Amino acid sequence: MPDSGVFEYLAAGLRGAVSRTNALPNCAFCVLVFGLSATLSYPRGSPRSCSHIATSGAVPAVPRDYFSQYITIGIFVLVGLGLVGVTLQLARLVRPNVPTREKYTTYESGIDPIGRGWTQTNVRYYIFALLFVIFDVEAVFLFPWAIVFERLGTQAFIEMLIFIAILAFALLYAIRKKMLEWL
Amino acid sequence: MSAETWQQVVFWIFALLITGAGVLVVTTRNVIHAALWLVGALMGAAAMYVLLFAEFVAWVQVLVYVGAIVVLMLFGLMLTRAPIGSAEFDNNQRPLAALCAAAVFVVTSVILIGAFEGQEINFARTAGTSTESIGTAIFSSYVWPFEVVSILLLAALVGAVVIARRD
Amino acid sequence: MDLAQAIAQPSVDWHALSPDIVLAAAACMVLIADLFLPEESKWLAMPLSAAGILGTLAAVVSLAGEHRTTLGGAVEIDTFALVFKGLFCVIGLIVLAMSFGYFRSGRYYQGEYYFLMLCSLLGGVVISSARELVTLFIALELISIPAIIMTALRKADVKSNEAALKFFLFSVLSTAVMLYGMSLVYGITGSTKLDEIRSSIASSADEPLVVLSVIFVVIGFAFKISAVPFHFWAPDTYEGAPSPVAAFLSTASKIGGFVGLLVLMFRAFPEVADTWRPAFAVLATLTMTVGNLIALRQQHIIRLLAYSGIAQSGYVLVTLALIDPSRPEANAQALESAIVYLVIYGIMDLGAFAAAVAFARKTGTYFLSDYAGLWRRSPVLATLMAGFLLSLAGTPPMAGAWAKLFVFAAAINSEVYWLAAVMGVNAVIAAWYYLAVVKRMFLDSPEVDEPIEVPYLLRATMGVAAFALLAVFIYPAFITSLADRSLL
Numbered sequence: 001m002p003d004s005g006v007f008e009y010l011a012a013g014l015r016g017a018v019s020r021t022n023a024l025p026n027c028a029f030c031v032l033v034f035g036l037s038a039t040l041s042y043p044r045g046s047p048r049s050c051s052h053i054a055t056s057g058a059v060p061a062v063p064r065d066y067f068s069q070y071i072t073i074g075i076f077v078l079v080g081l082g083l084v085g086v087t088l089q090l091a092r093l094v095r096p097n098v099p100t101r102e103k104y105t106t107y108e109s110g111i112d113p114i115g116r117g118w119t120q121t122n123v124r125y126y127i128f129a130l131l132f133v134i135f136d137v138e139a140v141f142l143f144p145w146a147i148v149f150e151r152l153g154t155q156a157f158i159e160m161l162i163f164i165a166i167l168a169f170a171l172l173y174a175i176r177k178k179m180l181e182w183l
Numbered sequence: 184m185s186a187e188t189w190q191q192v193v194f195w196i197f198a199l200l201i202t203g204a205g206v207l208v209v210t211t212r213n214v215i216h217a218a219l220w221l222v223g224a225l226m227g228a229a230a231m232y233v234l235l236f237a238e239f240v241a242w243v244q245v246l247v248y249v250g251a252i253v254v255l256m257l258f259g260l261m262l263t264r265a266p267i268g269s270a271e272f273d274n275n276q277r278p279l280a281a282l283c284a285a286a287v288f289v290v291t292s293v294i295l296i297g298a299f300e301g302q303e304i305n306f307a308r309t310a311g312t313s314t315e316s317i318g319t320a321i322f323s324s325y326v327w328p329f330e331v332v333s334i335l336l337l338a339a340l341v342g343a344v345v346i347a348r349r350d
Numbered sequence: 351m352d353l354a355q356a357i358a359q360p361s362v363d364w365h366a367l368s369p370d371i372v373l374a375a376a377a378c379m380v381l382i383a384d385l386f387l388p389e390e391s392k393w394l395a396m397p398l399s400a401a402g403i404l405g406t407l408a409a410v411v412s413l414a415g416e417h418r419t420t421l422g423g424a425v426e427i428d429t430f431a432l433v434f435k436g437l438f439c440v441i442g443l444i445v446l447a448m449s450f451g452y453f454r455s456g457r458y459y460q461g462e463y464y465f466l467m468l469c470s471l472l473g474g475v476v477i478s479s480a481r482e483l484v485t486l487f488i489a490l491e492l493i494s495i496p497a498i499i500m501t502a503l504r505k506a507d508v509k510s511n512e513a514a515l516k517f518f519l520f521s522v523l524s525t526a527v528m529l530y531g532m533s534l535v536y537g538i539t540g541s542t543k544l545d546e547i548r549s550s551i552a553s554s555a556d557e558p559l560v561v562l563s564v565i566f567v568v569i570g571f572a573f574k575i576s577a578v579p580f581h582f583w584a585p586d587t588y589e590g591a592p593s594p595v596a597a598f599l600s601t602a603s604k605i606g607g608f609v610g611l612l613v614l615m616f617r618a619f620p621e622v623a624d625t626w627r628p629a630f631a632v633l634a635t636l637t638m639t640v641g642n643l644i645a646l647r648q649q650h651i652i653r654l655l656a657y658s659g660i661a662q663s664g665y666v667l668v669t670l671a672l673i674d675p676s677r678p679e680a681n682a683q684a685l686e687s688a689i690v691y692l693v694i695y696g697i698m699d700l701g702a703f704a705a706a707v708a709f710a711r712k713t714g715t716y717f718l719s720d721y722a723g724l725w726r727r728s729p730v731l732a733t734l735m736a737g738f739l740l741s742l743a744g745t746p747p748m749a750g751a752w753a754k755l756f757v758f759a760a761a762i763n764s765e766v767y768w769l770a771a772v773m774g775v776n777a778v779i780a781a782w783y784y785l786a787v788v789k790r791m792f793l794d795s796p797e798v799d800e801p802i803e804v805p806y807l808l809r810a811t812m813g814v815a816a817f818a819l820l821a822v823f824i825y826p827a828f829i830t831s832l833a834d835r836s837l838l
Contacts, residue, residue: 070233
């Protein structure tokens with residue numbers, strides 16, 4: 001319903017939320033509420049200009065809405081945590097309480113748990129985790145690069161290209177050594 | 184309350200979080216719990232960077248340390264002999280270690296307080312910690328160590344594969 | 351630094367960076383080649399690595415006599431940098447020769463080993479010309495991390511695992527301490543460039559914070575160069591590691607640490623030398639004495655070389671205790687003697703390790719008692735081994751004599767007589783255990799008479815190294831003239 005307007009969406013979502021019959025409007029409603037609140041709470045100050053960097057020291061570098069952004073994040077975190085508690089308590093109020101032995105076993109996708117909680121995992125997982133760390137570090141470097149890319153131009157481009165190329169060898173190595181295949 | 188006061192309040196909240204989590208990391212007998220408490224300490228450090236207007240560093244802390252390093256640690260712990268909860272690998276040097284840690288803490292904090300007491304950070308100068316100036320620094324003055332890091336990461340991965348492979 | 355200016359200038363001097371770039375490219379090529387080589391020709395990684403190191407050496411030679419700075423002063427090519435870049439290349443070539451037979455015979459991940467060794471070597475090459483804290487630190491890590499993995503390559507051997515774990519833990523601890531110190535230095539001075547640190551730290555020599563940060567940095571380096579009391583990891587690590595790797599650790603890794611230390615102490619912190627000079631005097635005394643005394647009791651050649659290597663670090667630490675910017679001549683002499691010592695130490699220590707490796711390849715033993723009567727089993731090996739041990743002991747006719755003498759003379763010239771006396775006593779103790787091995791090889795009778803064949807490559811390498819030591823003894827100007835010109 002892209003052309004029926006925001007309020008149609010909202011109404012449909014509300015209907016879905018109330019009737020609890022249709023999953024799709026329900027989800028759409030949640031997304032909408034989240035998106036709306038995020039947009040509303042986004043600081044309305046002028047977009048962060050980058051010009052102050054070049055004249056280092058002359059202009060206060062910290063935007064006035066710096067902390068309000070993080071207050072927003074803090075509120076979201078608190079609301080998110082509160083939501084979990086509230087819904088769990090609500091569920092507790094309405095649900096029937098009939099404990100059986102099966103209900104107290106650990107839930108493992110319907111399979112009965114066997115053995116201790118701690119088992120030794122396959123060493124191959126470690127390689128995945130390490131690959132993740134390495135490319136995570138690479139990704140982190142991409143953020144400042146993306147910001148200065150326009151200004152530094154070719155120089156920054158080549159520097160990043162070398163960096164990524166060398167790390168691509170790591171990926172090539174892992175592929176050739178069949179570390180990415182699950183045997 | 185003014186913004187500065189709030190800054191102080193938030194600082195003390197996170198300072199307590201870091202200290203408490205840090206103490207628990209080293210005192211808990213369960214290594215998995217230690218790794219999870221480490222998340223608290225690292226997140227607290229990230230909050231400190233935010234308070235110091237070093238946003239980029241803060242999010243790197245979250246992405247790399249909390250997101251990747253702790254995950255790696257947990258994987259590493261899961262690879263070790265199960266069950267992990269027991270303290271059978273513990274030794275009786277805890278008091279000595281505590282003494283050393285306390286000594287280092289006292290010495291460094293006394294010296295640091297003596298050196299920086301009464302000084303205030305001039306936040307007008309914190310342009311140095313914005314993402315853009317970090318990018319400029321990395322890609323112009325620090326480009327050499329930046330490229331060397333890629334070789335270091337490559338060597339680390341190759342080494343990890345060599346060690347972790349079953350042959 | 352002015353931003354607009356930094357962007358406008360084409361700041362990269364490619365020629366100055368060429369040794370590092372060639373070596374990095376060679377390392378990547380070895381890795382890729384290994385991925386696509388069939389199992390039976392994996393050994394080709396070794397000649398490929400050798401070619402890469404020779405290329406690096408050529409790049410170093412092409413820069414001879416130049417003085418260039420690039421990347422805003424982060425990298426500086428001068429004679430000091432070139433001497434050590436060249437030394438790292440030579441060490442790399444010798445270790446390659448030692449590794450060839452060792453890694454070809456076992457299932458030891460040849461390609462990865464050569465790649466890791468080149469990476470570690472690259473760390474040494476980078477640190478030689480690094481004049482900035484971040485580069486210095488990354489280069490130091492690039493030396494250690496591949497070295498840790500190389501130590502762990504004998505995966506089935508518990509000792510190798512233990513060695514790697516000890517090395518890893520101490521390395522990480524030292525890194526953390528050093529990094530904390532460096533961050534404090536940056537906090538005090540607001541710069542990572544060594545020259546800027548030097549000028550802005552000069553006024554705050556008495557501040558406890560400066561002392562604390564410098565001491566942290568020094569402790570971090572003390573682990574890396576295995577100075578007493580931070581030496582515990584070294585003998586166990588050397589013993590458990592594959593022996594060519596032990597040779598690499600004892601030379602390239604240690605010299606890398608020393609290069610970083612020399613650069614920092616002569617370039618960044620000389621103005622506050624009064625505060626840390628006594629620390630180095632104590633470290634040097636402890637390192638020499640403890641290393642030598644424990645070496646007296648060793649029965650295992652690798653452990654003997656490990657402890658003797660610790661003692662040898664002590665002699666270099668003496669030069670750091672002589673730094674005094676108010677007396678430029680004594681200062682220059684201290685640096686010069688340190689360079690001469692490190693270059694000669696690198697060659698003679700590697701030679702002794704190579705001889706031990708050659709002996710163990712045929713006999714499978716590292717115990718000193720099995721060296722009895724080596725003269726009758728292999729005159730060549732016995733002579734070469736004796737040559738390297740004599741050089742380590744500092745007796746003529748080998749270059750080691752000059753190395754010790756220069757440090758001794760530097761101590762006398764700086765009027766630190768007590769340190770010179772400690773050095774003299776230690777030289778005597780050291781001579782005892784080196785000569786005991788020589789005596790055992792030449793005068794005792796062997797238990798087995800089976801002759802020992804030394805692989806051709808190893809024999810040639812050791813021969814060249816021994817000849818070089820002999821040549822330097824006869825004509826020391828060859829190396830002193832280089833050291834003369836390398837001022838920091």
